[in-house]
Amino acid sequence: MKSRHETWVRPPGLDPEEAAELLLRDLHSSRAGLTSVEAQQRHLQYGGNELRRRGGRRWPGELARQFTHPLALLLWLAAALLTAVGSFVVAVAVVLIIFLNAAFAFVQEVHAEHAVEALAAYIPQRAKALRDGVPREIDATELVPGDIVVIEAGDRIAADIRLLQGAIEVDMSALTGESVTTLRSAAILDVDVPVLTAHDLVFSGTSCTGGEAHGVVFATGMNTELGRIAALSERVKQEPSPLERQVRRVAWLIAIVSVSLALAFIPLAAFGIGLSLVDSVVFAAGLLAGMVPEGLLPVITLALAVAVRALAARGALVKRLSAVETLGSTDVICTDKTGTITENRMRPTRVWTASGLVDLDDAAALGRDIPADPVQVTVGRIAATCNNARLEPGEEPSGDPTEIAVLLAARELGAGLAATERESDRCWQFHFDPELKLMSTIDRHHGRLAVRTKGAPEALLPHCTTFLAAQGRQLPLTDSDRQRIAAQVDAFAADGLRVLALAERELPPDRRPPHRRSDAETDLCFAGLIAMLDPPRPAVAEAVRDCRTAGIRIIMITGDHPLTAAAIARRVGITGSDPSVISGQQLEELGDTELRALVSRTPDIVFARASPEAKLRIADALSEEGHVVAMTGDGVNDAPALRRADIGIAMGRSGTDVAREASTMVLTDDNFASIATAVRDGRRIYDNVRKFIIYIFAHATPEVMPFLFFALGGGRIPLPLTILQLLAFDVGSETLPALALSREPAEPGLMDRPPRPGSEGVIQGPMLLRAWLFLGAIVAALQMTGFFFVLTRAGWTPGDPTEPGQPLHHAYQQATTMTFLGMIAGQIGTAFAVRTTRASLRSVGVLSNRYLLAAIAGELLLAAVFVYTPPFQKLLGTAALPASDLLFLLPYPFIVWGADELRRYLIRRHSSRSPQGQ
Structure with a gap:
């Protein structure tokens, strides 16, 4: 080669x-x-x-980026200030924190990248x-x-x-x-x-x-x-998701506020309180460290990656992390019928010809052969030859489900199904065209060539000029004959059956066979109809009900007959008893303004006989009306609509490679119920991101409060928390519970809420108020209470010296340890408090998140190491506490949790009494 x-x-x-x-x-x-x-x-x-993959190893650049994001730059500034004033030990500790956070963030981002890339294994190109x-x-x-x-x-x-x-x-x-x-x-x-x-x-x-x-x-x-x-070429760099951009904006906001507070603290401490410049700079660096939520970015990245894996396990493969956010605000789902709402397991049930109606189910049940009527034999021959499916003995059927069903009907009608014979007799094929809704082949038959065509009845009948009457005679197709055929099609469709029409034309032996479709599909002889049943999937009705309860509108867009589409839509609850059914022809006659008015003002609507291009127009109309649209598709021509929708959803089994490439999400089971599950999980994940954002931000107030007490005390109050203890708190106790919160189960009523507006940011003012001024303030009050409790019990009064060598120094170390442990105890209460936004914690189960319980156990173990092991006592300035002090800390988590539980109860009570809550 x-x-x-x-x-x-x-x-x-x-x-x-x-x-x-x-x-x-x-x-x-x-x-x-x-x-x-x-x-x-x-x-x-x-x-x-x-x-x-070209371009060499990317990890050095990715790792270097972890040292330059705004939150890391704040810590670099703090380390530089500490070095400048000679606090080398604390400066080294801050630099160590930078490296630890960078390593953690790098590992999580690599893990997140691999989590998304690994999804390709679920949908390999075939x-x-x-x-x-x-x-x-x-x-x-x-x-x-x-x-x-x-x-x-x-x-x-x-x-x-x-x-x-x-x-x-x-x-x-x-x-x-x-x-x-x-x-x-x-x-x-x-x-x-x-x-x-x-x-x-x-x-x-x-x-x-x-x-x-x-x-x-x-x-x-x-x-x-x-x-x-x-x-x-090098691989294009992936753009950050909207959530990541919002978090980075908040990070810069925190950076500006932190630097402003720190710079304001230096002159305040030096000139207002009389601290030395060195001490002022040290404490300013502590303020910077206390204000920085170092774990925010990596935790969000990993939480979204875990969410993507969880959705994959439920049959919804999300190809981009940002799609998880969009799922939470989806308010319209445009769905196909075949294979998504229904099982896509077609089985033929009836055959209608001029000779009469044949019930295939009845024939099979009675175990009798269908009479060899010439018209039915012709229908069977067309069904077997104008087909690309395979139905070989001893093998699994392969091919399009509709074509397999047509082959099954051909078998019942006595036609030969050998694929090799069919392919040897075939001279030409005009593939199925979704616009024309027809497929044709030119085949040899008894030494002559014949055009065989199958397709939608309303698309095929205009190409027919004759019909096959009893005993196989060809008669002119009159208007009354057309009406009789159309009435039979409507009767099948009203029962929810899919209908295909079949026709053929024998070609003259002395002419070259037509190679243009328009020349081949003309002057056809109508042979008969095949009706097929594709039952709805069992879980779809419940999923549709959940979506409608959640304020999500469902619009069916299908290529099927209007009556079939309406029957299935009613059966699964997508529409009421009298939906508006718009055919493809009616849709073409609507202008863009009229289409926007139609989709915005008509609650129950079904689009039937719609082309893939119609999906793009519908997606455009809905988007222009301000809706967040999820669109399903499986064909090549669906790709533009899948790209245009906010969430393009391709079918993993029946979908084409092109559709899967254009989509944002792939359903491995082609099941509509998986879309509802993905929306539910998208809402849950978005809620959980907000929960751990509140959790991380709530720690800023108790971390900054000790430095404000020290500054406002004018030197009469010793520093309640050392910088090294603060850094140990950030490293040892924040990240694992935050990650555990990303695994929270859904709150009750999650799918009873209306969709989140697409313009709504993930971080909002009420969240920050809850974090900084409610939960954070309670924890700060508790930790300072513990500090003063230990110190005053030892006989301390404001202004008493607590430096090394002084009688109160050991009591001071125990007091700072009490502050440190008070923050951890309050943090545990915060973790339980943020598990719900409005509901009572009992409604989701106090102990239902085993990941959080494990994280808290690890946090307590690490705190014990910091407090009771001599190396860390020497490094952090901690001291062992007696059992009575530990008992004093025991109520802290329950106070924080209970206060927020009361706040949520009052909010629920107010909402239930207000007119909006009724």
């Missing part, structure tokens, strides 16, 4: 078939593909079909290759040069391929930047043209938007054109 840049040269004068055979010979392959053993050997030789002569779906990374692959509409092409059979339309924008699709055909051979313009070649990273073809892989991995481009 030659390298990618030595692309094989085609001798001039060859026809396409000869050129293909030469390439197969060079690749030591054949049209039957490779054997499994040979494919494994080539995989070892050429490596996996994947792009290798490819269909011939192995051992049989088409098999394999992971695209297993493709090797010489593989024969099948390319269908919606596939993302996974390697550089030379077409051997068929023609496809390809979106080359990934390589060329041009979004216009281009035709690629095995029948066109270009010589002496740039490789990207060769009509018989398709390339890795591009997408098939129409048609079907077979081809041979001639380059994989970094040897592809896409690999060459990847080798020349």
Whole structure:
């Protein structure tokens, strides 16, 4: 195999078939593909079909960034001030804190990045290759040069391929930047043209938007054109999410306030209180350290990453951390019907022809054969040949669920289903077009060629001029016949059945078969209808009910018949008994202003026979009305709507690679209930982010209060908390409980609230007031009470010396230790208090968060080490406390928790009495 840049040269004068055979010979392959053993050997030789990351190691830059964010810069400033005044021990401690926080943040960000990247394993790109002569779906990374692959509409092409059979339309924008699709055909051979313009070649990273073809892989991995481009470019840096931007703005606000307070403290302490300049600078540095919530950024990053993993376990793969925020404010879900609301397990139930109605369920139940009526035989033949699904004996059915159901109907009608026979008789195929809602094939039949077509009845009937009457006679299709067929379609649709019409036309033997769709799909003879049942998923009705209770509006957008769509929408509760059903034609006649008015003023609405382009218009209209929109999709043409929506949701099973690439979220089970679960989890996660923000911010007040007491005391009150104790508190007791709060269960009534406005910031004024002036103030009051309790019990009065060597020095060490432990005890109460925003803690379970219980246990163990081990006593200036002092601390958590419990009770009571709360 030659390298990618030595692309094989085609001798001039060859026809396409000869050129293909030469390439197969060079690749030591054949049209039957490779054997499994040979494919494994080539995989070892050429490596996996994947792009290798360029640009070297990124971790040094990522680690360096942890030392330069605004909160770290504050600590660098504090360390510099301490060094300048000779407090080297404290300066070293501050620098150690910087390094510890940087290392922690770096580890969490790397973990978060890996958590998101690992989700790719859930949705691997797939490819269909011939192995051992049989088409098999394999992971695209297993493709090797010489593989024969099948390319269908919606596939993302996974390697550089030379077409051997068929023609496809390809979106080359990934390589060329041009979004216009281009035709690629095995029948066109270009010589002496740039490789990207060769009509018989398709390339890795591009997408098939129409048609079907077979081809041979001639380059994989970094040897592809896409690999060459990847080798020349660096990966684009990911933009921070809105939440991360908000937190950084708050970080800068904290930085400005902290520096202002610290700079104001130096002249106040030096000139107003009479402290030395050295002591003033030391205490200013302590203020800086106390105001910095060092763990905020890494905790948020890791919490979102954990949330993404949790959603993945529930069937919703979120590809970006920022999407978790958007889920919390989604107020409109635009959903498909087939496969999302329903099971996408079609089974044929009835066949209608001019000869009468055949109940397939009844025939199967009675175990009798269906009579060999000529019209029904023709319907079975069309159903079996105008089809790409496979229903081989002893094998699992493969293909589109609707086509599998059509094959099942063909089997009941006595048609042969052998895929090899069907493919050998097929001369041409016009793939299913979602705009035309038709698929056609040109097949050989008894030495003659015939066009076979299937599609939506209202799309197929205008192409028909005759119909197949009893005994197989062709009669003109009159207006009354059309009305009779339409009435039968409506009857099926009203029962929630999906209906396909089938038709055919025999081609004259003396004419060249048509190669244009418009020439083929004309003057058809209507043969019959096949009705199929696709029942709603069991969990959908409850999920729809939860969404409606949560104030989330659901709009069904489907390609099905209006009556079928309305029946399913009513059955699962998306609409009431009389929804407004807008057909694709009606939608096309609406202007953009009229469409916006329709979606804003009509509560129960269903869009039927809607094209993928209609989804984009609907998404635009809803967004312009200020809604936060989640849009589902699975097809190639759904990609623009998925990108336009705030949350694009692709189907993991039935969805195309193109749709999954364009989406923000992928449903591994294609189930609407997973969307409702994701919205619920998105709200819970957003609530939890706010909870640990309050928890972290609440510590600023008790950390700063000791320094204010010292400053305002004019030197008569010793410093209630040393800087090293403050730093030990920040390092040893803050981060683990904050992480545990990100695992909080949902509060009662979470899905009873209206959606959060999209413009609402994660950090709001009431949150800061609760943190700084309520919870923080209570903890500060408790810790200062403990400090003065210990000190005055030892006989201290304001102004008494407490320096080393003085009689009260040991009592002073015990008092600062009491302050330190009082902060920790108050912090435990804060952790329990912030677990709910409005509800009582009993409603979620006092002990329900086992992660928080473990974090508090670890926090208490670490506090015991700081207080009772000699090395840390010497370093931090702590002293062992008697049991009576520890008992004095015991009520602290309950006081903090109880005060906030009372506050929340009063808020609930006020809300229930106000008109808004009724």
